[in-house]
Amino acid sequence: MTAHSRRLRTDRRQQVLLGAAAGLYAAVGLGVLLMLLVSSGPLLLRVGVWQALLGVHWNPLAGQFGLVPFMSGTLLVTALAILLALPLAMALAVVGARVLRGTGPSLMTRGLTVLAAVPSVIYGWWGLTTVVPVVRRWSGGPGFSLASAGIVLALMILPTLAVLFQDALTRVPPTWQEGSLALGATDDQTLVRLIWPAARANLFRAMLVAVARALGETMAVQMVIGGQTIWQLNLLRPGATLTTQILTDLAVFPPGTAGYRALAVMALLLMAGMYMLVRISERWERTP
């Protein structure tokens, strides 16, 4: 056998192996989706999709499967987290990309990366011992609240968002910045009029990554949100999100029960939300 044909055989084997690995991964992903569809199907058929999605009362034992409290909780907590984290992350990114010199930026990126890797239970712990008491003193309520969850989440996504923002800003070519400065622009004008617009697609995609992280976060939120299943919009009162309710009730409802099926619907909702984010992000990639 010649060396060449041996190499061709190795090549073919590698292709089969790698193809199998990719296939396995796709199968697992589809399997999860299938499992959720099978689990949720009977319930959705019985009570109807809109009934389930738009109901405001969650009491599976009494046959009430309204998901509005959790969708509302997820949206409020995510929105609050993004709202708080966005300006802070941009400030950090501007400092890292435009103010610090020498080894400063890389040191900052390293620090932020370490913070981004801190396990969420530790952020939750901090929320429990610091944020909840502050909110309690401030609002007079229990302290466990949508606001506490939003604040903890904001701090959690801040490092990721700042690193991605910083990356987006430093990707703007220096020759463009020189062009702007040579026209008599100040550094601030260059940032606002050239760098932000030039980086806007990357900035937007960084924000979508942060939104996805916030939507999916469970542990840190569960530790401070209070787990209230009655729908209300006061940020200073307890609430629940799709993910925290799955965590809470998975231990309560055995497979096959109606409650279990309702949790599968929540999981499907989350996946649909993530899918939408991915699609939006792709659209922005194509139009710079």
Place this chain on the structure above:
Amino acid sequence: MSQPPAIRVADLSVWYGAQRALTGITLDVPAGQVLALIGASGCGKSTVLRALNRMIDRVPNVRWQGSAMVGDTDVLGPAVDVVALRRRVGMVFQQPNPFPFSVFDNVAYGPRLHGIKHPARLRKTVEDSLKQAALWDEVRGKLRRPARALSGGQQQRLCIARALAVKPQVLLMDEPTAALDPLSTAKIEELVRELKGRYTMVVVTHNLQQAARISDWTAFLEAGRLIESGQTGTIFTTPRDARTENYITGRYE
């Protein structure tokens, strides 16, 4: 339009940290004329250029001595308003660097910076600048197209239009045709000849024929020192210094 200023560089030395980039450069460019800076890579041509609009400020640990008068202002003086200076002294770079905006927004970038908001005035300024840069006929009706869809030569003329839109008195060009094909180069050279008289210009170039074609004055630099300067015709026909002669006849190593 007001008369462009003369440029007088006197005994200019520049250091980047401990490294000396220029030593005692003295140069004159009469009002409205073109000076070509020639010399090997790293000889300090770009540093002279970037001193004139203070882009050297962006280099960490830069220091300088001497003066550079643009009209009545010493642009290297401590009290100089760098932002105002850069409006008077425009710059065109080696690589065409249009912003990722439309043709219109590129040219309007400078005027908008300086507070012009009125749509009709902006439009007029953009049109005038594009006409001056000999680009108007090629982009009229396409002002909303992305600038980066233009050809390299058109992009460079767009950058010239962008510089002209803030109504400078001086134009600095740092190897403006180094990235362009011969046809686009010819257009830029023609443009330089047309702009002569309205702007005082300093052009860095590696192309000696180009220097001979477009400039009134030529200065030859070597290792941060001015070897010889004078009228372009004289420098290219009867250089006084042997090093200049070697360089322009290609015997330079």
